[in-house]
Amino acid sequence: MSAAEGGGGIRLARPAEKIRLGQVVRSSEGSPPIVECLGDNPGACCIVPVCRLKGILVDAFDALYDVLNEYTWPTSWPGRGGWRKY
16 A cells, blocks of 8 residues: 555555455564564563463454455445455
């Protein structure tokens, strides 16, 4: 996506039906880790030695993006056609 010239809005880099909502959310969030133990300094979390959540949280966020990716960018804004399930 890029900013559209003139009256505002965005210009899509590919057809709307090819753009998945999960891809949009993931790319807009950037690369910060979802929890400290997945970042550059896993020791920042004091429960790392005994924690069993790391894998579960990774699986949960992957599942979230998988569900979001079931929807494509709307050809018109929500309320005027809405998100389309793939």
